[in-house]
Amino acid sequence: MTAALTGHAGPATDATDEEPPRPRRWYTPYLLLLPGLAWLAVFFLVPMVALASMSLQTGSLGQGYRLTWEWANYSEALSTFGAQFGRSFLYAGAATLLCLLIGYPLAYAIAFKAGRWRNLLLILVIAPFFTSFLIRTLAWKIILSDDGWVVDTLRAVALLDDGGRLLATPAAVILGLTYNFLPFMVLPLYASLEKMDERLLEAAADLYANAFTAFRKVTWRLSLPGVVAGTLLTFIPAAGDYVNVQFLGTPNSAMVGTVIQSRFLTVLDYPTAAALSFALMVSVLVIVLVYVRRVGARDLL
Amino acid sequence: MRITSAALDRRGFLRVIGLGGAALAAGPLLSACGTEGTDNAAGAPGAGSAQDATTVNWSNWPLYLDTAEDDASVHPTLQAFEQQTGLSVAYTEDINSNDEFFGKIAPQLEAGRSTGRDLIVLTDWMAGRMIQLGYVQELDTSNIPNASNLQPAYQDVPFDPGRRYSLPWQSGMTGIAYNPEELGREITRVDDLFQPDLRGRITMLSEMRDTMGLILLSMGKTPEDHSQSDYEAAIAKLQEIVDEGYVRQFTGNEYAADLAAGNIGAAFAWSGDVVQLQADDPALQLVLPAEGAILWSDNLMVPAGAANKEGAEQLINHYYDPEVAAQVAAWVNYVTPVAGAREAALETAPDVANNPLIFPTPEILANLHGFKALTEEEEREYQDLFQAVIGA
Numbered sequence: 001m002t003a004a005l006t007g008h009a010g011p012a013t014d015a016t017d018e019e020p021p022r023p024r025r026w027y028t029p030y031l032l033l034l035p036g037l038a039w040l041a042v043f044f045l046v047p048m049v050a051l052a053s054m055s056l057q058t059g060s061l062g063q064g065y066r067l068t069w070e071w072a073n074y075s076e077a078l079s080t081f082g083a084q085f086g087r088s089f090l091y092a093g094a095a096t097l098l099c100l101l102i103g104y105p106l107a108y109a110i111a112f113k114a115g116r117w118r119n120l121l122l123i124l125v126i127a128p129f130f131t132s133f134l135i136r137t138l139a140w141k142i143i144l145s146d147d148g149w150v151v152d153t154l155r156a157v158a159l160l161d162d163g164g165r166l167l168a169t170p171a172a173v174i175l176g177l178t179y180n181f182l183p184f185m186v187l188p189l190y191a192s193l194e195k196m197d198e199r200l201l202e203a204a205a206d207l208y209a210n211a212f213t214a215f216r217k218v219t220w221r222l223s224l225p226g227v228v229a230g231t232l233l234t235f236i237p238a239a240g241d242y243v244n245v246q247f248l249g250t251p252n253s254a255m256v257g258t259v260i261q262s263r264f265l266t267v268l269d270y271p272t273a274a275a276l277s278f279a280l281m282v283s284v285l286v287i288v289l290v291y292v293r294r295v296g297a298r299d300l301l
Numbered sequence: 302m303r304i305t306s307a308a309l310d311r312r313g314f315l316r317v318i319g320l321g322g323a324a325l326a327a328g329p330l331l332s333a334c335g336t337e338g339t340d341n342a343a344g345a346p347g348a349g350s351a352q353d354a355t356t357v358n359w360s361n362w363p364l365y366l367d368t369a370e371d372d373a374s375v376h377p378t379l380q381a382f383e384q385q386t387g388l389s390v391a392y393t394e395d396i397n398s399n400d401e402f403f404g405k406i407a408p409q410l411e412a413g414r415s416t417g418r419d420l421i422v423l424t425d426w427m428a429g430r431m432i433q434l435g436y437v438q439e440l441d442t443s444n445i446p447n448a449s450n451l452q453p454a455y456q457d458v459p460f461d462p463g464r465r466y467s468l469p470w471q472s473g474m475t476g477i478a479y480n481p482e483e484l485g486r487e488i489t490r491v492d493d494l495f496q497p498d499l500r501g502r503i504t505m506l507s508e509m510r511d512t513m514g515l516i517l518l519s520m521g522k523t524p525e526d527h528s529q530s531d532y533e534a535a536i537a538k539l540q541e542i543v544d545e546g547y548v549r550q551f552t553g554n555e556y557a558a559d560l561a562a563g564n565i566g567a568a569f570a571w572s573g574d575v576v577q578l579q580a581d582d583p584a585l586q587l588v589l590p591a592e593g594a595i596l597w598s599d600n601l602m603v604p605a606g607a608a609n610k611e612g613a614e615q616l617i618n619h620y621y622d623p624e625v626a627a628q629v630a631a632w633v634n635y636v637t638p639v640a641g642a643r644e645a646a647l648e649t650a651p652d653v654a655n656n657p658l659i660f661p662t663p664e665i666l667a668n669l670h671g672f673k674a675l676t677e678e679e680e681r682e683y684q685d686l687f688q689a690v691i692g693a
Contacts (some may be wrong), residue, residue: 026438059676060677060678060681061407061434062433062434083409138555141555141558141559141562141564142558142562145562145563145564146562146563146564147562147563147564163501165501165564168549168550169500169547177360247555248552249692250548250549250550250692251543251548251550251551251690251691251692252543252692253692254692258692260687262688263688265398265400265401265404266400266509266684266688267681267684267685267688268677268680269681269685293566
């Protein structure tokens with residue numbers, strides 16, 4: 001931000017052109033901002049207000065909805081669907097952690113060890129996006145199927161008992177989330193690791209830091225922006241996801257996205273759906289703010 | 302329609318797998334991710350244009366109309382109609398789920414604007430909602446003389462007594478699909494499912510009327526005529542079944558893949574799906590429980606503000622010709638509501654004509670039930686209870 005400002009201020013004074021510099025008008029920046037602001041207003045602010053208003057209305061589709069400031073919509077929605085809410089954050093949190101554990105070594109390897117394979121590996125990370133999200137999630141049903149080799153192997157080593165299964169369990173949901181959002185973790189991590197100056201590691205070694213200390217004090221610290229960006233990009237959509245639960249979960253593993261979807265489309269209970277959506281948005285925002293403060297990466301936002 | 306919550310409809314699913322056409326899944330995917338771009342782009346046929354008396358804009362479910370063998374965009378029965386009447390038909394396969402489609406057209410209808418469509422196809426309960434809300438027009442039977450070919454079983458449906466607003470396009474039955482050879486025992490009633498060998502290996506449908514209809518029947522109640530307390534008792538029974546771990550999932554048509562993979566031993570299933578699955582696995586059976594099974598239909602209706610109502614009615618008339626209905630039935634494998642279609646099919650496709658899942662016998666038809674019409678308030682109460690059991 002600061003760089004951009006000074007960059008702008010520079011040329012006005014020492015312009016080498018023949019033409020005299022045109023006087024700057026105070027409103028020029030605002031004019032330039034206008035398309036962006038209009039976009040934000042139309043596609044973010046207006047829907048947001050509509051959603052907030054819907055969450056406080058009562059009525060039905062046949063009789064129409066009226067704004068009655070029905071704050072009880074929130075307390076009812078949260079008391080009825082508290083379990084699904086908690087589950088969403090639990091599953092999304094677990095998936096984010098798994099993504100970090102899998103994604104960090106992967107991003108590290110691509111950034112520092114891949115050599116000429118780097119671009120190929122990056123493409124491989126992105127390649128799954130060429131097929132539909134839905135198809136990829138459905139594919140997990142085949143991989144984890146009760147007679148498939150994964151379950152057979154787990155049974156053979158007694159990690160699952162004979163009647164045990166993976167499909168239609170919370171574990172399958174978390175696995176699906178992890179798989180689907182892994183690239184969102186790897187790419188920002190790679191971007192921040194790749195920028196790192198490897199001579200810093202040499203310097204650390206010169207100062208008698210062992211490999212672990214050097215990683216902890218240099219690499220990890222410098223990759224923190226990537227970690228924060230990656231965890232946010234993973235956690236936020238995962239918390240609202242309902243596709244993985246739909247295909248890989250059971251009736252007892254529904255997440256808040258499932259409820260919003262069924263309230264909105266099946267039960268036609270728009271106010272509750274809106275209240276849940278709004279509550280989800282606010283709680284994610286709070287979690288993100290607390291998290292970013294704790295990590296100390298405030299300038300990211 | 303019978304898709305449940307998420308993104309995929311039952312017809313779409315099987316055939317996408319069958320055709321290997323990932324492209325079809327892209328639409329539902331987009332909506333699953335919260336962007337609705339493509340659906341709408343493809344989905345408002347002739348809005349503003351082509352709104353004249355020579356075009357009929359028809360919206361239907363994917364792969365729900367016969368196609369030529371070499372070109373999926375050519376529909377022989379539709380071509381015949383165009384040649385006979387000189388009308389042209391803009392046929393769009395943009396209905397993927399009742400709920401989603403309702404969400405798409407309701408704003409226009411509520412505002413009194415045209416949807417750009419002259420003919421739409423929606424499942425019974427959604428047809429009922431459209432009629433209640435005044436979103437569809439009464440049909441002029443003098444334009445549809447062939448409507449007299451409607452099978453008696455479909456004539457007096459609770460959501461549209463006397464069929465003033467709607468005529469069924471195709472029908473299907475909901476029963477229990479399973480493989481008797483693999484299970485090693487026979488299933489004749491819903492309650493036969495709840496044995497230890499099927500614990501965690503049953504799926505039911507997330508479509509409330511199908512699952513609750515079968516449960517009600519298993520308790521000796523009839524879905525078309527039951528009391529609130531009957532329904533609550535059925536919900537309690539379902540909750541018990543879920544709590545004991547019998548039900549693995551409540552699904553749309555994903556059960557088909559699970560059945561094929563052997564993940565589940567039995568499923569509440571739709572007849573059209575089973576006919577298609579039988580092509581790969583002839584041992585698979587659809588049992589219509591002894592206590593009764595469910596009959597549902599997808600219904601042709603003319604939405605309010607349609608520019609060419611008469612053309613739409615002529616089109617309905619065309620498809621109520623038994624010969625034409627037989628042609629469609631041979632391709633889509635669902636139950637045709639048109640009397641005389643079986644006789645017509647006996648000559649052209651005898652194996653289809655003799656398949657009781659496509660042309661059910663009168664004895665079968667007599668044991669099929671619809672679900673009673675619900676007011677908006679009842680609908681919400683019923684769905685509330687049901688969604689709570691299925692975990693949504």
